[in-house]
Amino acid sequence: MATLHTKSAARAMMAPAVIALFVWMIVPLALTLWFSTLRYSFYGIDTPFVGFENYTYFLTDPRFLSAFQNTLILVLGVLFVTVVGGTLIALLLDQAFFGQSAVRLLVLAPFFVMPTVAALVWKNMMMNPVYGVISQVLAALGLPPVDWLNNYPLLSIIIIVAWQWLPFATLILLTSLQSLSEDQKEAAEMDGAGPLSIFFYITLPHMKRAITVVILIQTIFILSIYAEIFVTTGGGTSSSNLTFFIATLIQLDGDVGTASAGGIVAVILANIVSIFLVRLVGKNLEA
Amino acid sequence: MARGISPTRKIGMTVLAWAVGFLIFFPILWTVLTSFKTELDAIAIPPKFLVFDWTTENYAAIQEQRNYFSFLMNSIYLSLGSTALGLLIAIPAAWAMAFSPTKRTKDVLLWMLSTKMMPAVGALVPITILFRNFGLLDSRIGLIVILCLINLPIIVWMLYTYFKEIPGEILEAARMDGASLVKEITQVLTPMALPGIASTILLNVILAWNEAFWTLLLTTTNAAPLSAFIASFSSPQGNFYAKLSAASTLAIAPILIIGWFSQKQLVRGLTFGAVK
Structure with missing residues (x-):
């Protein structure tokens, strides 16, 4: 149905989107690469070429190593909680009970809460060692209060981010669960399969693709967590991830060169992660 | 799920599902409730759940001050x-x-x-x-x-x-x-x-x-x-x-x-x- 005429029209229609995204991808990357080879500060006058100096400086900064570790812990921690928790809650919501759509709305709600609100509500009203609801509940049970953000900053941030993303994982996994045909389960039941073997041999393989999607998409977003750290701990070696650390380099230190080197390192790491992820789960997505 | 489900099971699932839903929604519910409290009630120990002097003064204050x-x-x-x-x-x-x-x-x-x-x-x-x-x-x-x-x-x-x-x-x-x-x-x-x-x-x-x-x-x-x-x-x-x-x-x-x-x-x- 595509004639030459419609083909060139199609190309013209795609051009703005393709060009916009191409420029968005290439120009900042090229500039970052260029700046990363300069000694360039908001407070300096000259911007001399220094080769790899900024990279050495960035990679040997002890804050880099801690930021790198925190990034890994944050991503893996949130993925673990949301995938396992999301699967369990999806299985629960797939059962027959009264008020299904109402409970769905309740479970879904945190996803729509903006990151700064989620983080501040948890920091002040849930995790505060004196007034926080968690401490009050612990006190009622006769347990000592916990100063979450001071003593366990990274764990606290994992809890907050996992709360925000649990609804997403649940919703995707539930959608996938509902497309599983009842016949298959019934047939397995007739053959004498128990609920556990039905879950591991029928339900879980069916959900593989959805779990893959959840992991991929969440990883992209969680690598770039910023606001939750900004309003809770305000950074520091115990809770900064790479995104936050690099943002600090330019926002507070005005150190364009080192921040750019950090940006390039982050891009390389993200690419390694995505290649690794795509390869690990590529087969799943093809189906 | 149209097959025979015992009423007890359905009621049990209802309780469990609502409990989970309530727990996940709780921080939002708590925020909305707290927004209608006075600053003193907001930090009361033990926390006040529904019995407090409901007020809309915070909303007025937000719109005016900042x-x-x-x-x-x-x-x-x-x-x-x-x-x-x-x-x-x-x-x-x-x-x-x-x-x-x-x-x-x-x-x-x-x-x-x-x-x-x-x-x-x-x-x-x-x-x-x-x-x-x-x-x-x-x-x-x-x-x-x-x-x-x-x-x-x-x-x-x-x-x-x-x-x-x-x-x-x-x-x-x-x-x-x-x-x-x-x-x-x-x-x-x-x-x-x-x-x-x-x-x-x-x-x-x-x-x-x-x-x-x-x-x-x-x-x-x-x-x-x-x-x-x-x-x-x-x-x-x-x-x-x-x-x-x-x-x-x-x-x-x-x-x-x-x-x-x-x-x-x-x-x-x-x-x-x-x-x-």
Whole structure:
């Protein structure tokens, strides 16, 4: 149905989107690469070429190593909680009970809460060692209060981010669960399969693709967590991830060169992660 | 699940499911409740759940004191502006890919998705410098462009999956009748595509409204949206839980309502059509 005429029209229609995204991808990357080879500060006058100096400086900064570790812990921690928790809650919501759509709305709600609100509500009203609801509940049970953000900053941030993303994982996994045909389960039941073997041999393989999607998409977003750290701990070696650390380099230190080197390192790491992820789960997505 | 389910099991599941739902929703419920308390009741020990002097003074205080209104307007400008700009660019592209696909269409789509993989912090330095040099820091227009670009892949993908579902025969019939390209789009395609476009708008408004990387890093006051307004509560200044709660409730209420209405489309949009 595509004639030459419609083909060139199609190309013209795609051009703005393709060009916009191409420029968005290439120009900042090229500039970052260029700046990363300069000694360039908001407070300096000259911007001399220094080769790899900024990279050495960035990679040997002890804050880099801690930021790198925190990034890994944050991503893996949130993925673990949301995938396992999301699967369990999806299985629960797939059962027959009264008020299904109402409970769905309740479970879904945190996803729509903006990151700064989620983080501040948890920091002040849930995790505060004196007034926080968690401490009050612990006190009622006769347990000592916990100063979450001071003593366990990274764990606290994992809890907050996992709360925000649990609804997403649940919703995707539930959608996938509902497309599983009842016949298959019934047939397995007739053959004498128990609920556990039905879950591991029928339900879980069916959900593989959805779990893959959840992991991929969440990883992209969680690598770039910023606001939750900004309003809770305000950074520091115990809770900064790479995104936050690099943002600090330019926002507070005005150190364009080192921040750019950090940006390039982050891009390389993200690419390694995505290649690794795509390869690990590529087969799943093809189906 | 139509098979015989014992009533006891169903009641048990009901209790369990509602308990889980309540637990997950609790921080939001608590925020809304606290927004109607006095600052003293907000930090009462033990906490007051429903029995307290209900007041709307926090809402009044928020609207008066901290130029809340300009932050709200910025949130509206940014989310609607970036969505409109995004649609303007994405609708033709998605239309072309859905109805005149070539061998490379799939590659182009995957490449667009891959731009989403690029960490924001990789672009932060040059964008900050470009914005400084062109006077775009703390400007709405600069932020609208950025928000549009970060969500453009999602918009194109989502529209593409919706457009794909429109049967091509209808377009061919329109062409046989001598409809021009413009007529084809405006009179045949658009009415059929409206539900998909509406869902795309909703999802993109949600994403732009809640964005909190670029909005925090590129604004101070003039272009700062509600996410930045809320962040300004992070520095402790005495007892402010009730006011924080009121501001938070105002900031999340519109999106929560939109989100609840568009939950099904959300799955599609955020998974790039991979899960329906």
